[in-house]
Structures are given as structure tokens and as C-alpha cells.
Amino acid sequence: MAKDILYLKIAKAITEQIHSETLQFGDRLPSLRSAQKLYNVSLNTIKLAYMELESRSLVESRPKYGYFVSQTSQRKLALPSIAKIKESEIEKNPQDLIDKVFGTISNPDLTQFALGIPGKSFLPLAKLKKSIINVIKNKNDSGTNYEPVQGSEQLRREMAKWALVLEGKITEDDLVITSGAMNAIYNCLMAVTKPGDSVAVESPVYFGILQAIQLLGLKAVEIPTHPISGIDLDALKKALPKLSACCFVTNFNNPLGFQMPDENKKELVRLITEYNVPLIEDDLYGNLYFGAERPKPCKFYDEAGLVMWVGSVSKSLAPGYRVGWVAPGQFKERIIRQKLVQTVCSPSLYSDVIADFLEHGRYDHHLRMFRKKLYANYLQIQKSVTEYFPDNTKISEPKGGFMLWLELDKRICTEDLYDEALSKKINFAPGRMFSQYNQYQNCMRLNYALEWTDRVESDLEKLGKMIKNRI
Incomplete structure (x- = not known):
């Protein structure tokens, strides 16, 4: 009992320091060993105190770095509310x-x-220029030849090597290069739906996804979304029997910015697998994390090949190059066939510039x-x-x-x-x-x-x- 009271006392003392702004957002708390000496208690008591602070979102742990005062501790304004979707309301196209x-x-x-x-x-313009010069020097055809429909093998290899977050679960053979992420999403929707089908999206949802759904004659089903944890999985479960696909931005969602917790991602993959509904996962912002490490995409937990993992360099490196990719799982052949009809292949020059940039370690x-x-x-x-x-x-x-x-x-x-x-x-x-x-x-x-x-x-x-x- 005494130990219980002791760890709460320590947590209370640190909470007061945070509220009085003696400890400010971003400040590092003493290491577990230092705090143990400081408060003259056992290591376990300090661990319990820090876990208590973490459970109240006052501090956050960063692996290998320690505990830090979190941004939530300094919040003065409330979080946005979760919208109640009024499906009976008349659609009003924006x-x-x-x-x-x-x-x-x-x-x-x-x-x-x-x-x-x-x-x-924000963009490494000089280094990109260097990559362009390298590529032009080494190309006999000045970038005029067709590349494979699936996309430049070199770029796919570099992307697969670079996608460490998937821990070797994808190879260059699993990827198809696209003209940016929006083109990948559009292709994914085309591959797994037919006009009149329903597709689940977050609400609020990135308007480009809504436009793609409408253009293909599909129906968007807006699912209530929490600003911290993302999609309401219970609401999604109710909708799943009538869905042909889901299209979600799970990491640093646009516009809400949430990072869906790992347990929720696992549960989402379990649900779509149970109902056999493909998930188009737009992971466009996944590399732009504020924490200690890149969050895993749902694709990491996908055993059935139902997650179509989409990414691009448009938000982080070269918006105008229009270089994106998708790991479409079991729908790869359909995507390649569609790409052949639509564009034959991607412009080889931009693919090679991005591959060169990745190969020389400049991207990290x-x-x-x-x-x-x-x-x-x-x-x-x-x-x-x-x-x-x-x-x-x-x-x-x-x-x-x-x-x-x-x-x-x-x-x-x-x-x-x-x-x-x-x-x-x-x-x-x-x-x-x-x-x-x-x-x-x-x-x-x-x-x-x-x-x-x-x-x-x-x-x-x-x-x-x-x-x-x-x-």
C-alpha cells in the first residue's frame, strides 16, 4: 500500500511541475536511474510513477531516449468533436x-x-538537381525509352529496400509505380469495385478521395472518426457487410492528423479479412512522423494480401514529379493491366531521379x-x-x-x-x-x-x- 501511495505522490509532484510550467513541453524527465536516486525509492516505484503520467498523456516515452513532457500536457483548447454522420441528409457536392x-x-x-x-x-532542390544530372549522364536514351509497365525496376528495388517499416515483407516484385498517390488510389478503386458499389472513408475525408469515388460511380460511406485514434471500428463493422472496399489514411490522416494506434490497425486488418473487403491504405504521410520512429502501416499486419499500400514522394520530396507506388497484394495483375491501358508506363526520367536520390542515402x-x-x-x-x-x-x-x-x-x-x-x-x-x-x-x-x-x-x-x- 505504501508503495502505491509513493508512486502516486511522485506522479503528483511531477504533474504540478508540468502544470506550473516548471517542466515544459519537450523537456526530458530524469532517467529512471536518476529519478530513483532523486526520490530515494525503488526503480519499480519510479517506473509506476512514469507509467501513471504516461497514462494521463502528460508525458510520452521515446524508445532509447527516455520520457518527455508531451504536447497534450500544454493543451489550452479542446479537441474537435466527432461528427454524427447524417446519411439522411441530401448530398451537397463541394x-x-x-x-x-x-x-x-x-x-x-x-x-x-x-x-x-x-x-x-522544405525541399532539397540542389540535391535533386544533382540526381537529375547524374541520371542524364548515365542514360544513353535521355529518358526516351519505355520502362516496364510495372515501373522502373531500380526504383522498385530502392523503394522495397527503403521500406524498412515493413521489415522485409515486400520486395520490388510487390510494387507498381504510379503517377503519384492519387493515381494509385484511383487505380485501386477501379481494380476492386464496379459502379454502384459502396466504399468506406473517414469523416472528415480528404476531398480528392471523395472525387475519385464519385468519378467512378461509387457511393462513399462516411464513418465517424476520432481525432486521436481514427476510424470508429464499431461503426465500420456495422457497415462492412455492404462494402466493396475501404479507403483510409491511417498515419497522420488528412485532415485530422491522427495516427491510428497499432491495436486498432491490427483490429482493422482482422475485420477486413473476416469480411473479405480490400483496404486501400493511403500512407502518403507515414514518413513525416514527430515521434521516435515511423509508425507501421496496416499493410504490416496483412496476411491475406487485402491491403493495397499506397505511398508517394509528393508530400516529402518532389510534388511535381508525380512519382507514387502501390503494393496491391492480391490485386497486382489487375493494377498492372489497368496501367497498361491508361498510361502504358511511367515517365522513366523522374523514376530514375528518385531512385538515384534514394540510392545515395539522401532521402533519410x-x-x-x-x-x-x-x-x-x-x-x-x-x-x-x-x-x-x-x-x-x-x-x-x-x-x-x-x-x-x-x-x-x-x-x-x-x-x-x-x-x-x-x-x-x-x-x-x-x-x-x-x-x-x-x-x-x-x-x-x-x-x-x-x-x-x-x-x-x-x-x-x-x-x-x-x-x-x-x-
Whole structure:
């Protein structure tokens, strides 16, 4: 009993230090051995105290590094609420709004919070140029020859070698190169559905996935989604008997930013295997983690070949190269046949440049720098929103990636706010874009993968003022 009280006393003392900000977000707690000496207790008591703090999300453990004060400990704003999907509601296609937002893609005068594109300063432009020169020098055909339909063997080999998170479960033979991740998702949907079929998606969902589903004459089934743990698996289980496929972003979801816990991923794979429903897993942001290690995709737990694992370099390296891939499991032959009809093959030049970049170990180094910048920006934008936006703003807690989801006062319509912000050269993605139903009108998504300048800071302040003026 005394030991029980002792570990709780230590946990309480550390909690008070966190709340008084003596210990601040990111600070490292004393190692277990140091804390044992400091409090003059057994190692087990300290372990229990730290586990208690971890269970309250006040600290997080990072393997090999120790325990750190977590970002949740400093939260001042609530998490976004879980939407109740009103399927009886009339569908209201957000296509016009999507067109309006995408129309700004090449406007350099805007502060670009709207689109999921990393700023130029985040990309290793000089090193990519080096890879282009290497490839051109070594190519006899200047990149004019067809490459295999499945994609450049060299790139597939480099991708398979590089995908250490799958612990050797895929080889170059399992991968098909595509024109970016969206092309891979579209191909996967085509391979496993026919018009009229139903496909499960998160809600809110990335609008590109909704567009692909609609274009193929399919029905999107929006599943309620928690901002920390992701898809509501009980709701999914009820929907599974009538589904032909699922399409989820399990790591650093767009727009909510969650990382689905490993137990949930295992359960998701168990469910889709039981019901024999393919899962298209968009793992586009998987390498952009803030924690100690890259999270596993659902593909890692897939024994039946039902998970179609999708990735690309569009968010982390070269958006305009359009180099993506899919490990389609049991649907590989269908995907290759479709690709042959659609595009014959991928442009060999870009595949070889990315392969060269990977081969010379530049990607790991680049990703380390990229993640550091992203994390610093995330802390900045979280701080700015807390400072400038109304106190009843709800804010997501991404574990990686570069999207922040905000839920504002019910009286705010972000579609109307968008026009006012755009007139002041500020761009964001209104929440209505992320559902086929008329919902999320008081929500917005902000991209924080941009060079953090005084202007970015002041534009967030302006945006906060515009919102306050409407309440």
C-alpha cells in the first residue's frame, strides 16, 4: 500500500511541475536511474510513477531516449468533436468550392494555408538537381525509352529496400509505380469495385478521395472518426457487410492528423479479412512522423494480401514529379493491366531521379531535416491559433504530417470567411470540402509546411480577428 501511495505522490509532484510550467513541453524527465536516486525509492516505484503520467498523456516515452513532457500536457483548447454522420441528409457536392480553392495553386502572392503542398524551402532542390544530372549522364536514351509497365525496376528495388517499416515483407516484385498517390488510389478503386458499389472513408475525408469515388460511380460511406485514434471500428463493422472496399489514411490522416494506434490497425486488418473487403491504405504521410520512429502501416499486419499500400514522394520530396507506388497484394495483375491501358508506363526520367536520390542515402537525411522543420512549425501554428483565435476554437493534435484541423464557433461559416480571407491574400481549406454532406461548415484545415515568416504569423492573427468579428 505504501508503495502505491509513493508512486502516486511522485506522479503528483511531477504533474504540478508540468502544470506550473516548471517542466515544459519537450523537456526530458530524469532517467529512471536518476529519478530513483532523486526520490530515494525503488526503480519499480519510479517506473509506476512514469507509467501513471504516461497514462494521463502528460508525458510520452521515446524508445532509447527516455520520457518527455508531451504536447497534450500544454493543451489550452479542446479537441474537435466527432461528427454524427447524417446519411439522411441530401448530398451537397463541394466541387465548386474545391475548384475555387485549387484555382489558387500557382498564385505566389497568397499565404498558402489551403493546399497540402510543402514550401520550396522544405525541399532539397540542389540535391535533386544533382540526381537529375547524374541520371542524364548515365542514360544513353535521355529518358526516351519505355520502362516496364510495372515501373522502373531500380526504383522498385530502392523503394522495397527503403521500406524498412515493413521489415522485409515486400520486395520490388510487390510494387507498381504510379503517377503519384492519387493515381494509385484511383487505380485501386477501379481494380476492386464496379459502379454502384459502396466504399468506406473517414469523416472528415480528404476531398480528392471523395472525387475519385464519385468519378467512378461509387457511393462513399462516411464513418465517424476520432481525432486521436481514427476510424470508429464499431461503426465500420456495422457497415462492412455492404462494402466493396475501404479507403483510409491511417498515419497522420488528412485532415485530422491522427495516427491510428497499432491495436486498432491490427483490429482493422482482422475485420477486413473476416469480411473479405480490400483496404486501400493511403500512407502518403507515414514518413513525416514527430515521434521516435515511423509508425507501421496496416499493410504490416496483412496476411491475406487485402491491403493495397499506397505511398508517394509528393508530400516529402518532389510534388511535381508525380512519382507514387502501390503494393496491391492480391490485386497486382489487375493494377498492372489497368496501367497498361491508361498510361502504358511511367515517365522513366523522374523514376530514375528518385531512385538515384534514394540510392545515395539522401532521402533519410532530407526527411530528418524536413521532420524537424515540420515539428517546429506545428508548435508555432498551435501557439498562434491558441493566441489569436477565439477561446472556444477546437484544435486537432497531429502526430505527424502537416495538416491542422480547426473547429470554430457554430456561428462561423468558413465558406463565407474564405472569400474575406482571400481578399486579404490568405488562403485556407474550408471544412465543407471534406464531406459529401452539408457538414463541417464551421471547420477549416490549415497547412503548416510553409516557411514560417512574420507575414505568416501576422496572417494568422488577421484570420483570428476575422473570426472574432463574426461571433
